[in-house]
Amino acid sequence: MVFSRSMTMASKDDADALALLGLLLVVNGRVKNKKKREKWCKDWLLKRRNYSHINLLNELRFEPKDFKNYLRMDEKTYLKLLSMVAPLITKKNTVMRSCISPHQRLAVTLRFLATGRSYEDMKYSSVISPQALGKIIPETCAALYKVLCKEYLKFPKSxxxxxxxxxxxxxxxxxxxxxxxxxxxxxxxxxxxxxxxxxxxxxxxxxxxxxxxxxxxxxxxxxxxxxxxxxxxxxxxxxxxxxxxxxxxxxxxxxxxxxxxxxxxxxxxxxxxxxxxxxxxxxxxxxxxxxxxxxxxxxxxxxxxxxxxxxxxxxxxxxxxxxxxxxxxxxxxxxxxxxxxxxxxxxxxxxxxxxxxxxxxxxxxxxxxxxxxxxxxxxxxxxxxxxxxxxxxxxxxxxxxxxxxxxxxxxxxxxxxxxxxxxxx
Incomplete structure (x- = not known):
């Protein structure tokens, strides 16, 4: 059987149109079936200033032994580390929300390393969502390595x-x-x-x-x-x-x-x-x-x-x-x-x-x-x-x-x- 050129081109146009129609139906179906977010953020997560473990750290300053056990270092060493890494992990506030401070980011990262707890578990003490922790902790770890490796992981060169x-x-x-x-x-x-x-x-x-x-x-x-x-x-x-x-x-x-x-x-x-x-x-x-x-x-x-x-x-x-x-x-x-x-x-x-x-x-x-x-x-x-x-x-x-x-x-x-x-x- 022989097809003319015009018939072949028409068939291609029809196929493309059907494919586009199918794609639109799929996309529209997904949009209709997408679950709407109930709220922008859970209410208790918005009260980080009241419930975060940062408040506990403020109290542990008066119990140096407990402070060391909590973050694996004393307060003086922690503040030195914070001053070194803060420039790399400081974020800006927006009109929508306040940023998570370098102090909170470093403290939660050190606590994660010290305990090995999951992000889901860490959210209750840090009052930071697991999704945010999944970004904060790796970013802070990368920053720690960057600021410390030159001075504290020296390989002999002579x-x-x-x-x-x-x-x-x-x-x-x-x-x-x-x-x-x-x-x-x-x-x-x-x-x-x-x-x-x-x-x-x-x-x-x-x-x-x-x-x-x-x-x-x-x-x-x-x-x-x-x-x-x-x-x-x-x-x-x-x-x-x-x-x-x-x-x-x-x-x-x-x-x-x-x-x-x-x-x-x-x-x-x-x-x-x-x-x-x-x-x-x-x-x-x-x-x-x-x-x-x-x-x-x-x-x-x-x-x-x-x-x-x-x-x-x-x-x-x-x-x-x-x-x-x-x-x-x-x-x-x-x-x-x-x-x-x-x-x-x-x-x-x-x-x-x-x-x-x-x-x-x-x-x-x-x-x-x-x-x-x-x-x-x-x-x-x-x-x-x-x-x-x-x-x-x-x-x-x-x-x-x-x-x-x-x-x-x-x-x-x-x-x-x-x-x-x-x-x-």
Missing amino acids: QEEWKEISQLFEERWNFPHCLGAIDGKHIDIIPPAESGSEFFNYKGRHSMVLLGIVNAKYQFILADFGTNGRISDGGVLQNTKFFEMLNKGELHIPSEERVKESARNLPYVFVADDAFALRTDMIKPFRQADLTSQEKRIFNYRLSRARRIVENAFGILASRFRIFHTQINVEPENIVKIVMAAVVLHNFLIQHSPRSYAPQECVHQENTVDGSIITYGYNPLNSNMENLEQRNPGNINDTAKNVRVNFMHYFCREGRVPWQNNFIV
């Missing part, structure tokens, strides 16, 4: 800065030439819709991974967050800019040097657990099956003293900000803002409120008399990325093995400490 970190590790933890302790922590999340198994980890939960490098003062010098939990332990590290620069030799790490009060030359290294690969610049403990000598057990103990600093840092972070004890139920991009804000706040508070934020009872303490370890409120097993006994050793470079053996000989000879034999089986 050999002198690396050596300062190394010197403190040697003074506090008897580990020479240590540049930092590396570990990862799975942050549990509610996975986004239709994400399948993307965030499903080996622990049987959905998570995103926080990879951290910590100095001898429990402060993060690097935090990389966002890799989904199903990525392997080695993959998490390899996805970072840090690892790329480490491989290219762009981190300005000092060259191998002689250790103080020793004739032995040792390289500068990062310390890690068995979830990471052994390298010449990254050493890990001997596997349990390989602990055939006292020297190897002593090495594992001495390495553990330096490495557990990062586990303690994760423990302090999670105990102070209880959001890490929940499954964070927001969009992944907002989870990144929340976690990174908590990391910089951790460093900020360790520097400005060390006694209240990270007292001695937060971390391991050793009894050097009988060889016991005194553990308070922190369980390091919660932060391990992988059970140490489950990793396949794989192919390990002989040079990397020799670096570990050299450290072992140092710890068992000129670098030994009097109590180390008390801590090995």
Whole structure:
């Protein structure tokens, strides 16, 4: 059958007209069926000035201990933080309504991090709607990271800065030439819709991974967050800019040097657990099956003293900000803002409120008399990325093995400490 050109064009015009008519009917139907809003805002939410937790904060100023517990910092530190972040979170009043003040925005964000409560739950104490909280909290977290990261999340850029970190590790933890302790922590999340198994980890939960490098003062010098939990332990590290620069030799790490009060030359290294690969610049403990000598057990103990600093840092972070004890139920991009804000706040508070934020009872303490370890409120097993006994050793470079053996000989000879034999089986 043959159609003329005019007939074909007419058919197209009719089809377009029918499609437009159908679209109009759908739109009109939606408009008619749309539920009308009963009121612009609930009456009790309009009384924020009367019922907000800001009134409670005013009373807590006379109970400093309770104020610290409520916001995880004392009033002086809070006011300093508020002055820093206020320019980024200040909004303007309109003819329709008054804006939510920087004081209210920061306070509710800190309380959210401290408790891990949902937006729906937070609305009753803050007298702010969940919809508004869903914008305020991520915005404030992003602002906190922006104003704090340059000063409180510094990554070393010179050999002198690396050596300062190394010197403190040697003074506090008897580990020479240590540049930092590396570990990862799975942050549990509610996975986004239709994400399948993307965030499903080996622990049987959905998570995103926080990879951290910590100095001898429990402060993060690097935090990389966002890799989904199903990525392997080695993959998490390899996805970072840090690892790329480490491989290219762009981190300005000092060259191998002689250790103080020793004739032995040792390289500068990062310390890690068995979830990471052994390298010449990254050493890990001997596997349990390989602990055939006292020297190897002593090495594992001495390495553990330096490495557990990062586990303690994760423990302090999670105990102070209880959001890490929940499954964070927001969009992944907002989870990144929340976690990174908590990391910089951790460093900020360790520097400005060390006694209240990270007292001695937060971390391991050793009894050097009988060889016991005194553990308070922190369980390091919660932060391990992988059970140490489950990793396949794989192919390990002989040079990397020799670096570990050299450290072992140092710890068992000129670098030994009097109590180390008390801590090995």
